[in-house]
Amino acid sequence: MDLRMLCQAIISGLLTGGVYALIGVGLNLIFGVMKIINFAHGSLLMLGMYCTYWLFTFFKIDPYLSLAITVPLLFLIGVIIQKFLIHPIIEYPEDNQLVLTMGVMLFLENLALFLWGPDFRTVKVSYVGTVLSLFTLRINLLRLIAFAGGLLLALLLYIFLKKTDMGKAIRASSEEREGASAVGISVKRVHLISFGIGTACVGAAGTLMTPFFYLSPHVGHLFLLTAFMVVVLGGMGSFVGAIIGGFVIGATESLGAVIFPGSIGQIVPFSLFIIILLFKPTGLVAK
Amino acid sequence: MREGDSLRKLSYSLFFLAAACVLLLGPHFLSSYLLHVVILILYFSFLGSAWSIVSGYAGQFSFGHSAFFGVGAYASSLLYMKSGISPWIGMLVGAIMAAGLGGFIGYLTFRYKLKGACFALATFAFSEMLRTVALNWSFTEKAMGILIPLKQGGSFYDFQFTSKLPYYYIILFMVLVVLLVSYSLDHSKLGYYFKAIKEDEEAAGSLGINILKYKIIALVMSAFFTALGGTFYAQYMFYIDPDITFGTSVTIEMIVRTMLGGAGTVLGPLVGSAVLESASEVMRSWLGEYKGLHIMFYAAILILVMIYFPYGLMGLLRKGRR
16 A cells, blocks of 8 residues: 555545535535435436436537536426425424435436336546546546536535525525524525525536446435435535535545455445544534 | 123124134135235335334334344344254344344444434444445355255245245234234333333433433344344345345335334334235236336325325324224
Protein backbone atom coordinates (compact mmCIF):
# COMPACT_ATOMS: atom_id res chain seq x y z
CA MET A 1 0.00 0.00 0.00
CA ASP A 2 1.76 3.14 -1.11
CA LEU A 3 0.87 6.73 -0.60
CA ARG A 4 -0.03 7.32 -4.25
CA MET A 5 -2.68 4.62 -4.13
CA LEU A 6 -4.20 6.09 -0.98
CA CYS A 7 -4.27 9.55 -2.54
CA GLN A 8 -5.82 8.09 -5.67
CA ALA A 9 -8.50 6.42 -3.53
CA ILE A 10 -9.24 9.60 -1.63
CA ILE A 11 -9.48 11.64 -4.84
CA SER A 12 -11.90 9.24 -6.52
CA GLY A 13 -13.86 8.96 -3.27
CA LEU A 14 -14.19 12.72 -3.02
CA LEU A 15 -15.31 12.87 -6.66
CA THR A 16 -18.09 10.36 -5.94
CA GLY A 17 -18.80 12.33 -2.78
CA GLY A 18 -19.87 15.29 -4.90
CA VAL A 19 -22.75 13.23 -6.28
CA TYR A 20 -23.56 11.77 -2.86
CA ALA A 21 -23.72 15.33 -1.55
CA LEU A 22 -26.39 16.22 -4.11
CA ILE A 23 -28.39 13.06 -3.26
CA GLY A 24 -28.07 13.89 0.44
CA VAL A 25 -29.05 17.53 0.00
CA GLY A 26 -32.28 16.40 -1.67
CA LEU A 27 -33.09 13.87 1.04
CA ASN A 28 -32.21 16.36 3.74
CA LEU A 29 -34.45 19.09 2.33
CA ILE A 30 -37.39 16.67 2.44
CA PHE A 31 -36.46 15.52 5.93
CA GLY A 32 -35.81 19.02 7.22
CA VAL A 33 -39.11 20.44 6.06
CA MET A 34 -41.47 17.49 6.49
CA LYS A 35 -39.65 15.28 9.04
CA ILE A 36 -40.20 12.35 6.69
CA ILE A 37 -37.57 9.73 5.93
CA ASN A 38 -38.11 9.12 2.25
CA PHE A 39 -37.46 5.47 1.38
CA ALA A 40 -38.41 6.19 -2.24
CA HIS A 41 -35.33 8.38 -2.66
CA GLY A 42 -33.29 5.60 -4.30
CA SER A 43 -36.02 4.74 -6.76
CA LEU A 44 -36.32 8.41 -7.73
CA LEU A 45 -32.60 8.31 -8.50
CA MET A 46 -33.35 5.32 -10.71
CA LEU A 47 -36.06 7.29 -12.55
CA GLY A 48 -33.58 10.10 -13.23
CA MET A 49 -31.13 7.58 -14.66
CA TYR A 50 -33.70 5.95 -16.94
CA CYS A 51 -34.88 9.34 -18.12
CA THR A 52 -31.33 10.20 -19.17
CA TYR A 53 -30.86 6.80 -20.75
CA TRP A 54 -33.94 7.06 -22.96
CA LEU A 55 -33.20 10.64 -24.02
CA PHE A 56 -29.72 9.48 -25.03
CA THR A 57 -30.89 6.32 -26.79
CA PHE A 58 -33.82 7.77 -28.74
CA PHE A 59 -32.87 11.39 -29.33
CA LYS A 60 -29.09 11.20 -29.00
CA ILE A 61 -29.24 13.91 -26.34
CA ASP A 62 -25.97 14.17 -24.44
CA PRO A 63 -26.51 12.97 -20.83
CA TYR A 64 -25.40 16.29 -19.38
CA LEU A 65 -27.71 18.29 -21.65
CA SER A 66 -30.59 16.04 -20.62
CA LEU A 67 -30.46 17.70 -17.19
CA ALA A 68 -32.64 20.40 -18.77
CA ILE A 69 -35.39 17.78 -19.10
CA THR A 70 -34.77 15.41 -16.16
CA VAL A 71 -34.69 18.14 -13.53
CA PRO A 72 -38.12 19.68 -14.37
CA LEU A 73 -39.61 16.23 -14.97
CA LEU A 74 -38.45 14.85 -11.63
CA PHE A 75 -39.57 18.06 -9.94
CA LEU A 76 -43.04 17.44 -11.34
CA ILE A 77 -43.02 13.80 -10.22
CA GLY A 78 -41.99 14.93 -6.75
CA VAL A 79 -44.81 17.47 -6.60
CA ILE A 80 -47.33 14.83 -7.66
CA ILE A 81 -46.09 12.35 -5.02
CA GLN A 82 -46.25 15.04 -2.36
CA LYS A 83 -49.70 16.31 -3.35
CA PHE A 84 -51.49 12.98 -3.63
CA LEU A 85 -49.56 10.62 -1.35
CA ILE A 86 -47.46 12.36 1.30
CA HIS A 87 -49.69 15.33 2.05
CA PRO A 88 -52.71 13.25 3.19
CA ILE A 89 -50.61 11.48 5.84
CA ILE A 90 -48.42 14.36 7.01
CA GLU A 91 -50.01 14.25 10.49
CA TYR A 92 -50.06 10.42 10.77
CA PRO A 93 -47.69 8.33 12.92
CA GLU A 94 -44.11 8.10 11.66
CA ASP A 95 -44.43 4.35 10.91
CA ASN A 96 -47.18 5.03 8.40
CA GLN A 97 -45.09 7.61 6.62
CA LEU A 98 -42.12 5.24 6.41
CA VAL A 99 -44.28 2.44 5.04
CA LEU A 100 -45.99 4.75 2.56
CA THR A 101 -42.67 5.83 1.07
CA MET A 102 -41.71 2.14 0.97
CA GLY A 103 -44.88 1.54 -1.04
CA VAL A 104 -43.89 4.31 -3.44
CA MET A 105 -40.46 2.69 -3.77
CA LEU A 106 -41.94 -0.73 -4.57
CA PHE A 107 -44.33 0.87 -7.05
CA LEU A 108 -41.67 2.84 -8.93
CA GLU A 109 -39.19 -0.04 -9.05
CA ASN A 110 -41.74 -2.43 -10.43
CA LEU A 111 -43.05 0.19 -12.83
CA ALA A 112 -39.52 0.34 -14.25
CA LEU A 113 -39.35 -3.46 -14.32
CA PHE A 114 -42.70 -3.61 -16.11
CA LEU A 115 -41.88 -0.92 -18.66
CA TRP A 116 -38.23 -1.58 -19.34
CA GLY A 117 -37.44 -5.11 -18.14
CA PRO A 118 -34.78 -6.33 -15.72
CA ASP A 119 -31.77 -5.85 -18.09
CA PHE A 120 -28.73 -3.91 -16.99
CA ARG A 121 -28.16 -0.96 -19.29
CA THR A 122 -25.36 1.55 -19.80
CA VAL A 123 -24.98 4.83 -21.65
CA LYS A 124 -21.82 4.98 -23.76
CA VAL A 125 -20.75 8.53 -24.53
CA SER A 126 -17.90 9.13 -26.99
CA TYR A 127 -15.66 10.56 -24.29
CA VAL A 128 -16.17 7.68 -21.88
CA GLY A 129 -12.53 6.69 -21.38
CA THR A 130 -11.06 10.18 -21.05
CA VAL A 131 -8.67 10.42 -18.13
CA LEU A 132 -6.94 13.57 -16.96
CA SER A 133 -3.75 13.42 -15.01
CA LEU A 134 -2.82 15.65 -12.14
CA PHE A 135 0.80 15.13 -11.07
CA THR A 136 0.88 11.33 -10.89
CA LEU A 137 -2.82 10.94 -10.08
CA ARG A 138 -5.41 9.96 -12.66
CA ILE A 139 -8.80 11.60 -12.74
CA ASN A 140 -11.70 10.18 -14.71
CA LEU A 141 -13.33 13.02 -16.69
CA LEU A 142 -16.89 11.69 -16.24
CA ARG A 143 -16.50 11.54 -12.47
CA LEU A 144 -14.98 15.00 -12.43
CA ILE A 145 -17.97 16.39 -14.35
CA ALA A 146 -20.35 14.60 -11.97
CA PHE A 147 -18.49 16.05 -9.00
CA ALA A 148 -18.52 19.60 -10.37
CA GLY A 149 -22.12 19.32 -11.53
CA GLY A 150 -23.26 17.97 -8.17
CA LEU A 151 -21.60 20.77 -6.24
CA LEU A 152 -22.77 23.44 -8.69
CA LEU A 153 -26.40 22.34 -8.39
CA ALA A 154 -26.09 22.18 -4.60
CA LEU A 155 -24.68 25.71 -4.63
CA LEU A 156 -27.56 26.95 -6.79
CA LEU A 157 -30.01 25.42 -4.35
CA TYR A 158 -28.17 27.04 -1.45
CA ILE A 159 -28.46 30.46 -3.09
CA PHE A 160 -32.14 29.79 -3.79
CA LEU A 161 -32.75 28.91 -0.13
CA LYS A 162 -30.85 31.98 1.12
CA LYS A 163 -31.98 34.68 -1.30
CA THR A 164 -35.49 34.06 -2.60
CA ASP A 165 -38.77 34.47 -0.73
CA MET A 166 -39.71 30.87 -1.41
CA GLY A 167 -36.32 29.73 -0.14
CA LYS A 168 -36.79 31.71 3.04
CA ALA A 169 -40.28 30.26 3.49
CA ILE A 170 -38.84 26.77 3.11
CA ARG A 171 -36.20 27.44 5.73
CA ALA A 172 -38.74 28.96 8.08
CA SER A 173 -41.09 25.97 7.83
CA SER A 174 -38.14 23.68 8.36
CA GLU A 175 -37.34 25.43 11.64
CA GLU A 176 -40.87 25.82 12.95
CA ARG A 177 -43.87 24.51 11.06
CA GLU A 178 -46.59 26.15 13.17
CA GLY A 179 -44.76 29.44 13.45
CA ALA A 180 -44.31 29.60 9.68
CA SER A 181 -47.99 29.09 9.04
CA ALA A 182 -48.81 31.68 11.72
CA VAL A 183 -46.92 34.37 9.83
CA GLY A 184 -48.86 33.55 6.67
CA ILE A 185 -46.60 31.08 4.88
CA SER A 186 -48.61 28.48 2.99
CA VAL A 187 -47.00 25.39 4.49
CA LYS A 188 -48.78 23.15 2.03
CA ARG A 189 -47.20 24.99 -0.88
CA VAL A 190 -43.79 24.94 0.80
CA HIS A 191 -44.09 21.17 1.18
CA LEU A 192 -44.96 20.74 -2.50
CA ILE A 193 -41.98 22.82 -3.63
CA SER A 194 -39.59 21.17 -1.15
CA PHE A 195 -40.50 17.64 -2.15
CA GLY A 196 -40.26 18.70 -5.80
CA ILE A 197 -36.80 20.18 -5.30
CA GLY A 198 -35.62 17.20 -3.26
CA THR A 199 -36.74 14.88 -6.05
CA ALA A 200 -35.18 17.08 -8.73
CA CYS A 201 -31.87 16.96 -6.84
CA VAL A 202 -31.77 13.19 -6.71
CA GLY A 203 -32.91 13.02 -10.35
CA ALA A 204 -30.05 15.30 -11.36
CA ALA A 205 -27.65 13.13 -9.36
CA GLY A 206 -28.96 10.12 -11.31
CA THR A 207 -28.32 11.92 -14.59
CA LEU A 208 -24.79 12.86 -13.56
CA MET A 209 -24.03 9.23 -12.64
CA THR A 210 -25.54 7.59 -15.71
CA PRO A 211 -22.45 7.94 -17.98
CA PHE A 212 -20.25 5.92 -15.60
CA PHE A 213 -22.72 3.61 -13.87
CA TYR A 214 -25.08 0.85 -15.00
CA LEU A 215 -28.82 1.15 -14.51
CA SER A 216 -31.48 -1.41 -13.65
CA PRO A 217 -34.88 -1.18 -11.93
CA HIS A 218 -33.31 -2.01 -8.56
CA VAL A 219 -30.24 0.22 -8.81
CA GLY A 220 -31.75 2.56 -6.20
CA HIS A 221 -31.20 -0.03 -3.43
CA LEU A 222 -27.46 0.48 -3.82
CA PHE A 223 -27.75 4.14 -2.90
CA LEU A 224 -30.57 4.08 -0.37
CA LEU A 225 -28.45 3.41 2.70
CA THR A 226 -25.69 5.63 1.28
CA ALA A 227 -28.14 8.52 1.10
CA PHE A 228 -29.25 7.97 4.69
CA MET A 229 -25.63 7.72 5.83
CA VAL A 230 -24.76 11.01 4.16
CA VAL A 231 -27.69 12.75 5.81
CA VAL A 232 -27.18 11.37 9.31
CA LEU A 233 -23.44 11.92 9.24
CA GLY A 234 -23.77 15.58 8.38
CA GLY A 235 -26.79 16.15 10.60
CA MET A 236 -30.43 15.71 9.69
CA GLY A 237 -31.80 18.89 8.21
CA SER A 238 -28.41 20.56 7.82
CA PHE A 239 -27.54 21.69 4.30
CA VAL A 240 -23.79 22.08 4.78
CA GLY A 241 -23.82 18.84 6.75
CA ALA A 242 -25.14 16.91 3.75
CA ILE A 243 -22.26 18.21 1.59
CA ILE A 244 -19.66 17.27 4.20
CA GLY A 245 -21.41 13.93 4.78
CA GLY A 246 -21.26 13.25 1.04
CA PHE A 247 -17.50 13.75 0.97
CA VAL A 248 -16.83 11.76 4.14
CA ILE A 249 -18.92 8.79 2.97
CA GLY A 250 -17.44 8.94 -0.54
CA ALA A 251 -13.89 8.99 0.82
CA THR A 252 -14.36 6.27 3.46
CA GLU A 253 -16.10 4.01 0.95
CA SER A 254 -13.30 4.39 -1.51
CA LEU A 255 -10.58 3.97 1.12
CA GLY A 256 -12.32 0.88 2.49
CA ALA A 257 -12.40 -0.58 -1.02
CA VAL A 258 -8.62 -0.10 -1.41
CA ILE A 259 -7.64 -1.37 2.02
CA PHE A 260 -9.90 -4.43 2.18
CA PRO A 261 -10.44 -7.06 -0.52
CA GLY A 262 -13.81 -7.52 -2.22
CA SER A 263 -16.72 -5.45 -0.99
CA ILE A 264 -15.94 -6.01 2.70
CA GLY A 265 -14.63 -2.42 2.77
CA GLN A 266 -18.29 -1.34 2.83
CA ILE A 267 -18.16 -2.21 6.52
CA VAL A 268 -16.07 0.92 7.12
CA PRO A 269 -18.75 3.51 6.23
CA PHE A 270 -21.47 1.34 7.84
CA SER A 271 -19.58 1.27 11.15
CA LEU A 272 -18.87 4.99 10.94
CA PHE A 273 -22.59 5.54 10.37
CA ILE A 274 -23.63 3.47 13.39
CA ILE A 275 -21.04 5.13 15.60
CA ILE A 276 -22.28 8.59 14.59
CA LEU A 277 -25.90 7.50 15.16
CA LEU A 278 -25.06 6.28 18.65
CA PHE A 279 -22.72 8.96 19.90
CA LYS A 280 -23.60 12.07 17.91
CA PRO A 281 -27.08 11.61 16.44
CA THR A 282 -27.22 15.33 15.64
CA GLY A 283 -24.45 14.77 13.10
CA LEU A 284 -21.00 16.23 12.62
CA VAL A 285 -22.32 19.69 11.80
CA ALA A 286 -24.59 20.47 14.72
CA LYS A 287 -26.94 23.39 14.20
CA MET B 1 -78.52 -15.78 31.43
CA ARG B 2 -76.65 -18.90 32.40
CA GLU B 3 -78.29 -20.77 29.55
CA GLY B 4 -77.04 -18.08 27.14
CA ASP B 5 -73.52 -18.46 28.52
CA SER B 6 -73.41 -22.18 28.03
CA LEU B 7 -74.93 -21.74 24.59
CA ARG B 8 -72.17 -19.32 23.70
CA LYS B 9 -69.58 -21.68 25.11
CA LEU B 10 -70.99 -24.48 23.00
CA SER B 11 -70.95 -22.38 19.86
CA TYR B 12 -67.35 -21.31 20.55
CA SER B 13 -66.20 -24.88 21.01
CA LEU B 14 -68.07 -25.96 17.91
CA PHE B 15 -66.38 -23.15 15.98
CA PHE B 16 -62.94 -24.15 17.23
CA LEU B 17 -63.63 -27.78 16.43
CA ALA B 18 -64.66 -26.87 12.89
CA ALA B 19 -61.63 -24.59 12.46
CA ALA B 20 -59.31 -27.30 13.75
CA CYS B 21 -60.82 -29.81 11.33
CA VAL B 22 -60.40 -27.44 8.39
CA LEU B 23 -56.82 -26.55 9.36
CA LEU B 24 -55.77 -30.15 9.96
CA LEU B 25 -57.64 -31.98 7.20
CA GLY B 26 -58.26 -29.22 4.64
CA PRO B 27 -54.81 -29.24 3.08
CA HIS B 28 -55.21 -32.89 2.07
CA PHE B 29 -57.76 -31.76 -0.50
CA LEU B 30 -55.72 -28.88 -1.89
CA SER B 31 -53.67 -29.05 -5.06
CA SER B 32 -49.92 -28.74 -4.66
CA TYR B 33 -50.04 -25.18 -5.98
CA LEU B 34 -52.80 -24.02 -3.62
CA LEU B 35 -51.03 -25.68 -0.71
CA HIS B 36 -47.90 -23.72 -1.65
CA VAL B 37 -49.91 -20.49 -1.54
CA VAL B 38 -51.34 -21.40 1.88
CA ILE B 39 -47.83 -22.20 3.16
CA LEU B 40 -46.59 -18.82 1.91
CA ILE B 41 -49.49 -17.03 3.63
CA LEU B 42 -48.66 -18.75 6.91
CA TYR B 43 -44.93 -18.21 6.48
CA PHE B 44 -45.25 -14.48 5.84
CA SER B 45 -47.75 -14.09 8.65
CA PHE B 46 -45.28 -15.83 10.97
CA LEU B 47 -42.53 -13.38 10.00
CA GLY B 48 -44.93 -10.46 10.28
CA SER B 49 -46.00 -11.48 13.78
CA ALA B 50 -42.35 -11.82 14.78
CA TRP B 51 -41.54 -8.33 13.46
CA SER B 52 -44.66 -6.96 15.10
CA ILE B 53 -43.50 -7.92 18.61
CA VAL B 54 -40.88 -5.17 18.66
CA SER B 55 -42.23 -2.86 15.97
CA GLY B 56 -45.96 -3.17 16.53
CA TYR B 57 -46.33 -3.89 20.25
CA ALA B 58 -43.30 -2.05 21.60
CA GLY B 59 -43.40 0.59 18.85
CA GLN B 60 -39.73 0.41 17.81
CA PHE B 61 -39.81 0.38 14.01
CA SER B 62 -37.07 -1.98 12.77
CA PHE B 63 -35.86 -1.88 9.19
CA GLY B 64 -33.20 -4.52 9.75
CA HIS B 65 -35.02 -7.72 10.58
CA SER B 66 -33.36 -9.45 7.65
CA ALA B 67 -30.30 -9.58 9.93
CA PHE B 68 -32.10 -12.02 12.26
CA PHE B 69 -33.74 -13.86 9.38
CA GLY B 70 -30.35 -14.35 7.72
CA VAL B 71 -28.68 -15.53 10.92
CA GLY B 72 -31.39 -18.17 11.32
CA ALA B 73 -31.14 -19.31 7.72
CA TYR B 74 -27.35 -19.41 7.66
CA ALA B 75 -26.86 -21.02 11.09
CA SER B 76 -29.02 -24.07 10.35
CA SER B 77 -27.79 -24.39 6.75
CA LEU B 78 -24.10 -24.17 7.64
CA LEU B 79 -24.42 -26.61 10.54
CA TYR B 80 -26.25 -29.06 8.29
CA MET B 81 -23.98 -28.67 5.29
CA LYS B 82 -20.64 -28.67 7.11
CA SER B 83 -21.24 -31.16 9.89
CA GLY B 84 -24.55 -32.87 9.17
CA ILE B 85 -26.27 -31.52 12.28
CA SER B 86 -30.05 -31.70 12.00
CA PRO B 87 -31.62 -28.41 10.87
CA TRP B 88 -33.99 -28.72 13.85
CA ILE B 89 -31.03 -28.22 16.17
CA GLY B 90 -29.64 -25.60 13.77
CA MET B 91 -32.97 -23.82 13.93
CA LEU B 92 -32.69 -23.48 17.70
CA VAL B 93 -29.00 -22.50 17.51
CA GLY B 94 -29.81 -19.86 14.88
CA ALA B 95 -32.68 -18.48 16.95
CA ILE B 96 -30.48 -18.23 20.04
CA MET B 97 -27.73 -16.52 18.01
CA ALA B 98 -30.26 -14.10 16.55
CA ALA B 99 -31.64 -13.41 20.01
CA GLY B 100 -28.09 -12.63 21.15
CA LEU B 101 -27.61 -10.33 18.18
CA GLY B 102 -30.94 -8.69 18.96
CA GLY B 103 -29.79 -8.15 22.53
CA PHE B 104 -26.54 -6.62 21.33
CA ILE B 105 -28.19 -4.30 18.78
CA GLY B 106 -30.92 -3.45 21.25
CA TYR B 107 -28.49 -2.64 24.03
CA LEU B 108 -26.42 -0.36 21.77
CA THR B 109 -29.27 1.47 20.11
CA PHE B 110 -31.68 1.76 23.03
CA ARG B 111 -28.98 2.66 25.50
CA TYR B 112 -28.17 5.66 23.33
CA LYS B 113 -31.89 6.39 23.05
CA LEU B 114 -32.29 5.89 19.33
CA LYS B 115 -35.92 5.85 18.31
CA GLY B 116 -38.19 6.34 15.33
CA ALA B 117 -36.37 6.81 12.07
CA CYS B 118 -32.92 6.75 13.69
CA PHE B 119 -33.55 3.30 15.16
CA ALA B 120 -34.87 2.10 11.79
CA LEU B 121 -31.74 3.37 10.03
CA ALA B 122 -29.38 1.83 12.61
CA THR B 123 -31.01 -1.61 12.24
CA PHE B 124 -30.87 -1.16 8.45
CA ALA B 125 -27.11 -0.52 8.69
CA PHE B 126 -26.60 -3.63 10.86
CA SER B 127 -28.40 -5.84 8.37
CA GLU B 128 -26.39 -4.39 5.47
CA MET B 129 -23.19 -5.07 7.43
CA LEU B 130 -24.14 -8.72 7.85
CA ARG B 131 -25.02 -8.94 4.16
CA THR B 132 -21.58 -7.59 3.28
CA VAL B 133 -19.92 -10.09 5.60
CA ALA B 134 -21.89 -13.01 4.12
CA LEU B 135 -20.98 -11.80 0.61
CA ASN B 136 -17.26 -11.78 1.38
CA TRP B 137 -16.66 -14.64 3.80
CA SER B 138 -15.60 -17.94 2.26
CA PHE B 139 -17.11 -19.79 5.26
CA THR B 140 -20.58 -18.66 4.12
CA GLU B 141 -19.77 -19.48 0.46
CA LYS B 142 -19.82 -15.77 -0.50
CA ALA B 143 -22.22 -14.65 -3.24
CA MET B 144 -22.68 -18.23 -4.51
CA GLY B 145 -24.94 -18.99 -1.59
CA ILE B 146 -25.72 -22.36 -0.06
CA LEU B 147 -27.57 -25.16 -1.78
CA ILE B 148 -28.96 -27.41 0.97
CA PRO B 149 -27.69 -30.97 0.29
CA LEU B 150 -30.71 -33.09 -0.64
CA LYS B 151 -31.32 -36.53 0.83
CA GLN B 152 -33.17 -39.23 -1.11
CA GLY B 153 -36.79 -39.39 -0.01
CA GLY B 154 -36.41 -36.84 2.75
CA SER B 155 -36.76 -37.37 6.48
CA PHE B 156 -37.84 -35.61 9.63
CA TYR B 157 -34.25 -35.53 10.92
CA ASP B 158 -33.07 -33.70 7.79
CA PHE B 159 -36.08 -31.31 7.80
CA GLN B 160 -36.65 -32.38 4.18
CA PHE B 161 -39.87 -33.73 2.77
CA THR B 162 -40.93 -34.75 -0.69
CA SER B 163 -44.51 -33.60 -0.14
CA LYS B 164 -45.57 -30.11 0.86
CA LEU B 165 -47.89 -31.38 3.62
CA PRO B 166 -45.28 -31.71 6.39
CA TYR B 167 -44.13 -28.14 5.68
CA TYR B 168 -47.71 -27.02 6.04
CA TYR B 169 -48.07 -28.63 9.47
CA ILE B 170 -44.72 -27.25 10.63
CA ILE B 171 -45.47 -23.66 9.62
CA LEU B 172 -49.03 -23.97 10.94
CA PHE B 173 -47.62 -24.99 14.32
CA MET B 174 -45.12 -22.10 14.21
CA VAL B 175 -47.88 -19.62 13.39
CA LEU B 176 -50.07 -20.94 16.23
CA VAL B 177 -47.19 -20.50 18.67
CA VAL B 178 -46.42 -16.93 17.59
CA LEU B 179 -50.15 -16.06 17.62
CA LEU B 180 -50.34 -17.41 21.16
CA VAL B 181 -47.37 -15.21 22.11
CA SER B 182 -49.05 -12.16 20.51
CA TYR B 183 -52.31 -13.02 22.26
CA SER B 184 -50.60 -13.28 25.62
CA LEU B 185 -48.88 -9.95 24.95
CA ASP B 186 -52.35 -8.49 24.63
CA HIS B 187 -53.26 -9.84 28.05
CA SER B 188 -50.10 -9.79 30.15
CA LYS B 189 -48.04 -7.35 32.16
CA LEU B 190 -45.15 -7.67 29.67
CA GLY B 191 -47.47 -6.68 26.83
CA TYR B 192 -48.82 -3.73 28.81
CA TYR B 193 -45.27 -2.55 29.41
CA PHE B 194 -44.57 -2.78 25.66
CA LYS B 195 -47.70 -0.81 24.86
CA ALA B 196 -46.97 1.81 27.51
CA ILE B 197 -43.51 2.33 25.99
CA LYS B 198 -45.05 2.60 22.53
CA GLU B 199 -47.67 5.14 23.58
CA ASP B 200 -45.53 7.42 25.71
CA GLU B 201 -42.02 6.47 26.63
CA GLU B 202 -41.43 9.23 29.14
CA ALA B 203 -44.69 8.60 30.96
CA ALA B 204 -43.91 4.87 31.06
CA GLY B 205 -40.47 5.62 32.47
CA SER B 206 -41.80 7.93 35.15
CA LEU B 207 -44.22 5.18 36.21
CA GLY B 208 -41.20 3.05 37.00
CA ILE B 209 -41.04 0.82 33.93
CA ASN B 210 -37.46 -0.02 33.04
CA ILE B 211 -37.66 1.16 29.42
CA LEU B 212 -34.24 -0.06 28.31
CA LYS B 213 -34.87 -3.55 29.68
CA TYR B 214 -38.30 -4.01 28.12
CA LYS B 215 -37.26 -2.62 24.74
CA ILE B 216 -34.36 -5.08 24.65
CA ILE B 217 -36.67 -7.94 25.68
CA ALA B 218 -39.02 -7.03 22.82
CA LEU B 219 -36.19 -7.01 20.28
CA VAL B 220 -34.73 -10.28 21.60
CA MET B 221 -38.10 -12.06 21.39
CA SER B 222 -38.73 -10.66 17.94
CA ALA B 223 -35.26 -11.66 16.70
CA PHE B 224 -35.68 -15.19 18.10
CA PHE B 225 -38.88 -15.85 16.16
CA THR B 226 -37.65 -14.15 12.99
CA ALA B 227 -34.66 -16.49 12.90
CA LEU B 228 -36.95 -19.55 13.14
CA GLY B 229 -38.62 -18.22 9.99
CA GLY B 230 -35.21 -17.99 8.34
CA THR B 231 -34.51 -21.68 8.94
CA PHE B 232 -37.96 -22.60 7.66
CA TYR B 233 -37.28 -20.63 4.47
CA ALA B 234 -33.92 -22.36 3.92
CA GLN B 235 -35.42 -25.82 4.38
CA TYR B 236 -38.46 -25.07 2.22
CA MET B 237 -36.60 -23.44 -0.68
CA PHE B 238 -33.33 -25.44 -0.32
CA TYR B 239 -31.28 -22.43 -1.36
CA ILE B 240 -30.11 -19.25 0.38
CA ASP B 241 -27.72 -16.46 -0.59
CA PRO B 242 -26.69 -13.18 1.08
CA ASP B 243 -29.10 -10.99 -0.91
CA ILE B 244 -32.12 -13.25 -0.39
CA THR B 245 -31.61 -13.61 3.34
CA PHE B 246 -29.89 -10.41 4.50
CA GLY B 247 -31.25 -8.10 1.76
CA THR B 248 -33.88 -5.42 2.24
CA SER B 249 -36.60 -7.40 0.41
CA VAL B 250 -37.24 -9.80 3.32
CA THR B 251 -37.57 -6.88 5.71
CA ILE B 252 -39.94 -5.08 3.37
CA GLU B 253 -42.07 -8.24 2.95
CA MET B 254 -42.49 -8.50 6.73
CA ILE B 255 -43.30 -4.83 7.19
CA VAL B 256 -45.68 -4.50 4.26
CA ARG B 257 -47.90 -7.43 5.24
CA THR B 258 -48.00 -6.52 8.91
CA MET B 259 -48.76 -2.85 8.36
CA LEU B 260 -51.45 -3.77 5.85
CA GLY B 261 -53.17 -6.02 8.37
CA GLY B 262 -52.41 -3.84 11.39
CA ALA B 263 -49.20 -3.82 13.44
CA GLY B 264 -49.50 -4.62 17.14
CA THR B 265 -52.65 -6.69 16.73
CA VAL B 266 -52.84 -10.46 17.13
CA LEU B 267 -54.44 -11.26 13.79
CA GLY B 268 -53.13 -8.29 11.76
CA PRO B 269 -50.12 -10.05 10.20
CA LEU B 270 -52.23 -13.10 9.29
CA VAL B 271 -54.97 -10.97 7.73
CA GLY B 272 -52.47 -8.77 5.87
CA SER B 273 -50.57 -11.77 4.61
CA ALA B 274 -53.72 -13.61 3.49
CA VAL B 275 -55.11 -10.57 1.65
CA LEU B 276 -51.84 -9.61 0.00
CA GLU B 277 -50.77 -13.13 -0.91
CA SER B 278 -54.12 -14.08 -2.46
CA ALA B 279 -54.37 -10.77 -4.31
CA SER B 280 -50.82 -11.10 -5.51
CA GLU B 281 -51.35 -14.72 -6.69
CA VAL B 282 -54.54 -13.82 -8.55
CA MET B 283 -52.75 -10.86 -10.13
CA ARG B 284 -49.78 -13.03 -11.00
CA SER B 285 -51.95 -15.55 -12.81
CA TRP B 286 -53.66 -12.75 -14.75
CA LEU B 287 -50.71 -10.50 -15.35
CA GLY B 288 -47.78 -12.85 -14.77
CA GLU B 289 -46.38 -12.27 -18.25
CA TYR B 290 -46.01 -8.58 -17.48
CA LYS B 291 -43.13 -8.62 -15.05
CA GLY B 292 -43.55 -6.31 -12.07
CA LEU B 293 -47.21 -5.47 -12.68
CA HIS B 294 -48.58 -7.58 -9.83
CA ILE B 295 -46.17 -5.97 -7.35
CA MET B 296 -47.16 -2.52 -8.61
CA PHE B 297 -50.70 -3.55 -7.86
CA TYR B 298 -49.95 -4.55 -4.32
CA ALA B 299 -47.78 -1.50 -3.71
CA ALA B 300 -50.82 0.55 -4.74
CA ILE B 301 -53.01 -1.35 -2.23
CA LEU B 302 -50.43 -0.69 0.46
CA ILE B 303 -50.31 3.05 -0.31
CA LEU B 304 -54.10 3.33 -0.28
CA VAL B 305 -54.41 1.43 3.00
CA MET B 306 -51.73 3.64 4.60
CA ILE B 307 -53.64 6.76 3.53
CA TYR B 308 -57.21 5.72 4.25
CA PHE B 309 -56.84 3.10 7.03
CA PRO B 310 -53.75 4.14 9.00
CA TYR B 311 -54.24 1.29 11.48
CA GLY B 312 -54.48 -1.36 8.79
CA LEU B 313 -57.32 -3.69 7.95
CA MET B 314 -57.73 -4.74 11.60
CA GLY B 315 -58.21 -1.07 12.51
CA LEU B 316 -60.95 -0.93 9.90
CA LEU B 317 -62.68 -3.99 11.38
CA ARG B 318 -62.50 -2.57 14.87
CA LYS B 319 -63.95 0.74 13.74
CA GLY B 320 -66.77 -1.12 11.96
CA ARG B 321 -67.66 -2.97 15.13
CA ARG B 322 -67.76 0.16 17.25
